[in-house]
Amino acid sequence: GAVVSQHPSWVICKSGTSVKIECRSLDFQATTMFWYRQFPKQSLMLMATSNEGSKATYEQGVEKDKFLINHASLTLSTLTVTSAHPEDSSFYICSANLSGDEQYFGPGTRLTVT
Amino acid sequence: KQEVTQIPAALSVPEGENLVLNCSFTDSAIYNLQWFRQDPGKGLTSLLLIQSSQREQTSGRLNASLDKSSGRSTLYIAASQPGDSATYLCAVKNQGGKLIFGQGTELSVKP
Numbered sequence: 518g519a520v521v522s523q524h525p526s527w528v529i530c531k532s533g534t535s536v537k538i539e540c541r542s543l544d545f546q547a548t549t550m551f552w553y554r555q556f557p558k559q560s561l562m563l564m565a566t567s568n569e570g571s572k573a574t575y576e577q578g579v580e581k582d583k584f585l586i587n588h589a590s591l592t593l594s595t596l597t598v599t600s601a602h603p604e605d606s607s608f609y610i611c612s613a614n615l616s617g618d619e620q621y622f623g624p625g626t627r628l629t630v631t
Numbered sequence: 632k633q634e635v636t637q638i639p640a641a642l643s644v645p646e647g648e649n650l651v652l653n654c655s656f657t658d659s660a661i662y663n664l665q666w667f668r669q670d671p672g673k674g675l676t677s678l679l680l681i682q683s684s685q686r687e688q689t690s691g692r693l694n695a696s697l698d699k700s701s702g703r704s705t706l707y708i709a710a711s712q713p714g715d716s717a718t719y720l721c722a723v724k725n726q727g728g729k730l731i732f733g734q735g736t737e738l739s740v741k742p
Contacts, residue, residue, distance in 0.1 A: 523674075549728070551729075551730070559734070560720065560732040560733060560734045560735055561675075561720070561722075561730075561732045562732075563729055563730065563731075566728075566729070608672075610674055610675070612675075612730075614728070618663060618680065618682075619665065619677055619680050620665065620677070620724075620730060621677065622667075622674045622675040622676075622677075623674050624673060624674040625672075625673065625674045627672065
């Protein structure tokens with residue numbers, strides 16, 4: 518099946534710094550990738566849709582200047598959390614579509630902001 | 632606005648039992664419905680995908696049904712095993728391509 522990887526798997530950063538998370542589709546090309554956030558014991562909330570070669574589409578309530586998304590190639594999308602604060606601590610998961618139907622998810626990145 | 636609800640929120644069963652997880656959605660105009668499994672601190676593993684024109688899908692001990700008109704889906708797990716313990720998430724894809732998730736059912740299968 519299709520494989521999506523994320524890096525890093527976990528990261529601890531200090532408040533006010535920026536953190537970049539990478540999402541890669543390893544064995545297929547993805548023109549569209551999705552970024553989700555998951556708080557403990559809660560479900561996944563879609564943050565934004567990342568489109569290769571164009572601007573990301575953000576969901577209502579998600580600050581685009583805080584969560585910068587870049588989809589520079591067909592296999593890589595990055596999410597940068599700028600000026601991170603403790604409330605940004607969460608589990609960030611990306612996904613990609615294969616042939617428009619099934620979505621494949623990465624293993625997630627645990628972000629802790631101290 | 633599409634809303635997805637899963638019942639129960641948590642379920643504990645002894646090993647060997649058959650069980651049913653429920654998922655309901657408010658807008659029947661869906662593209663497909665997917666069931667996922669999530670282990671603690673991990674990403675999602677796709678279990679079954681049902682297209683909007685389909686009624687059910689089966690994979691091993693898992694069977695998922697879809698009744699689009701009533702806005703319901705069920706995930707049936709036969710002969711449950713301790714290794715089935717995880718959180719099960721239901722998600723519907725709308726016509727715009729976005730996945731809307733339920734809150735999940737946390738399943739514990741006791742040996």
